């Protein structure tokens with residue numbers, strides 16, 4: 001079953017532990033380059049909304065944290081519902 005580590009949702013698929021947000025993004029948009037990280041534009045690590053995730057580099061991720069506006073983050077974060085959506089992905093095996 002899923003679990004939490006460092007605030008990220010995790011799922012077990014085929015005996016492998018996957019990060020829930022990477023799975024949700026891949027289901028919605030196709031494979032993620034292995035070297036890419038997914039940036040949460042809402043800054044909610046447990047969020048699995050594909051429209052809150054953009055592929056990028058670690059450097060871009062660090063830059064985001066300095067430059068992104070707090071108001072934008074808060075507005076997005078209110079729409080995340082990470083627990084509910086993680087459970088939906090877990091239950092359906094895909095983005096509902």
Ligand SMILES: [Zn+2]
Pocket residue numbers: 040042043044047048049052076077079080
């Ligand atoms: Zn989000």
